[in-house]
Amino acid sequence: MYFQSLNELLHMDGHGAFVWTAYIITIAVIAVILVAPLRRQRGFLRQLAGELRRQQGDASSPGDN
Amino acid sequence: MWSFFHKLGSPPWLYGISGSILRWLLPLTLLALVAGMVWGLLFTAPDFRQGNSYRIIYIHVPAAVVALAGYYVMALAGAVNLIWKMKMADVAMKAAAPIGAALTFIALLTGAIWGKPTWGTWWVWDARITSMLILLFLYLGVVALYEAFDNKEAAGKACAVLSLVGMVNIPIIYKSVDWWYSLHQPASIKFTGESTIDPSMLYPLLLMITAFYALFTCCLLMNMRAELLRRESRTNWVRKLAQGAGRG
Numbered sequence: 001m002y003f004q005s006l007n008e009l010l011h012m013d014g015h016g017a018f019v020w021t022a023y024i025i026t027i028a029v030i031a032v033i034l035v036a037p038l039r040r041q042r043g044f045l046r047q048l049a050g051e052l053r054r055q056q057g058d059a060s061s062p063g064d065n
Numbered sequence: 066m067w068s069f070f071h072k073l074g075s076p077p078w079l080y081g082i083s084g085s086i087l088r089w090l091l092p093l094t095l096l097a098l099v100a101g102m103v104w105g106l107l108f109t110a111p112d113f114r115q116g117n118s119y120r121i122i123y124i125h126v127p128a129a130v131v132a133l134a135g136y137y138v139m140a141l142a143g144a145v146n147l148i149w150k151m152k153m154a155d156v157a158m159k160a161a162a163p164i165g166a167a168l169t170f171i172a173l174l175t176g177a178i179w180g181k182p183t184w185g186t187w188w189v190w191d192a193r194i195t196s197m198l199i200l201l202f203l204y205l206g207v208v209a210l211y212e213a214f215d216n217k218e219a220a221g222k223a224c225a226v227l228s229l230v231g232m233v234n235i236p237i238i239y240k241s242v243d244w245w246y247s248l249h250q251p252a253s254i255k256f257t258g259e260s261t262i263d264p265s266m267l268y269p270l271l272l273m274i275t276a277f278y279a280l281f282t283c284c285l286l287m288n289m290r291a292e293l294l295r296r297e298s299r300t301n302w303v304r305k306l307a308q309g310a311g312r313g
Contacts, residue, residue, distance in 0.1 A: 001107050009107070012117035018182050019120050022175040023102065026124045030098070030280065033167045037287035044294055048307035 074153055076293045077302040083286040091283050097276035104269040112266075121179040123270060127277035129172035132200065133235060135165035135281055139207065140232050143225030153289075155221040156296070158228065159211055160288030164281055166204035173197055184248050192241035193249040196234055203231040 003009040010016050072078045105123030112119035139161035145154035176194065177187045188194070207224045214220030242251045253262040260267060297303045 002110055003107065012120075013111070015116055015118040015120075015182055018118055018178050019106070022121045022124060022178040023106070025174060026128070026171050029167050029171050033164055033284050034280075034287070037284065037291045041287070041291040041294060042310070044291065044298075045307045045310035048294075048298055048303070049310055052304060052307060 074151060076153075076297050076300075079153060080290055080293050080302075083290055087283060087286055090279060090286075094276060094279040094283050097272060097279060101269055101273035101276050105273065109266055109269060115183055118179060118182040121175050122266075123273045125172060125175040125179060126270060127273040128168045128175065129197065130274055131277040131281050132165055132168035132172055132197075133238060134278070135161055135168060136200065136203070136228070136231070136235060138281075138285070139165060139204075140225075140228040143221075143228045146221055147225045147229075152296075155217075155225075156289050156292050157285065158207075158221065158224060160285050160292060162204050162207040162211070162224075162228075164284045164288065166201060166208060168277070168281070169197060169201040169204060173201060180248075189248050191247040191249060192245040193238065193247055196238040196241050199234050200231075200238060203228070203234065206231075 003012075010020070012019055101123060105120055109120070111117045139158050142154045142158035142161065145151050146158060173194070176197075180189070181187050207228055210224050210227055211217075211220045214223065241247065242249050254260045254267070254270070262270070294303055294306070
């Protein structure tokens with residue numbers, strides 16, 4: 001490891017604030033683009049499941065599949 | 066060969082195969098991202114001129130490289146949709162745009178943060194940075210244009226034309242640091258000739274570039290899967306999936 005102490009790692013000779021901000025924002029953006037499609041997919045499937053249940057429960061309008 | 070293309074056009078097949086690819090590619094991608102970041106932040110020596118601020122290279126360059134590569138994917142998918150009317154190409158184009166926008170945003174933002182300690186300014190209107198900003202607007206333009214149409218077939222065509230016209234920006238981005246005098250440094254990694262980067266810095270950078278390519282692939286597949294379900298919501302295979310998910 002290049003840095004001798006945690007303090008040195010955080011400070012990085014005065015560049016720490018820049019480097020860490022850049023990394024934290026990048027990680028946040030990566031998390032968003034990874035989680036967003038999964039949430040969308042899960043939400044859609046749950047919503048569709050609810051609709052199908054309602055259709056099946058309602059005898060007057062049978063499902064069209 | 067043709068049966069492969071035929072299968073590629075089948076949504077349930079694509080949904081299944083992308084799911085099994087993601088099962089191993091996604092963990093591998095996360096592992097490579099973490100390993101690359103730890104390597105770059107903790108185990109490399111500082112740059113002799115730029116000090117520790119150069120460590121931003123390990124996210125800035127991969128994000129920029131893949132943001133450009135992603136544009137090829139988007140424009141190519143758009144062209145395939147225009148020429149052969151392949152629906153899956155339209156799905157891929159729509160899926161690529163927000164990821165490309167996110168990566169371009171990362172490249173611009175980390176570039177600005179890197180610029181402050183290195184150049185003394187957050188932003189300059191030089192050729193490389195301005196053409197990257199245009200790339201961001203092109204990506205966002207495709208996202209917005211798609212949403213603007215009620216008729217999704219027309220939306221796909223309009224977005225394909227927009228992304229193909231925007232292709233003109235790509236060589237400008239590549240060549241901007243050579244064509245114009247700029248604060249931005251020229252490329253350190255070269256396919257022809259010697260790279261101007263030390264191997265101890267090159268290897269973690271190559272790992273991060275690979276990780277970002279894998280990240281793009283994962284996000285592309287996940288966006289495509291979500292879009293496939295939405296488009297195929299009236300079919301039996303999606304209904305079966307939904308019933309399975311509803312029970313779980």
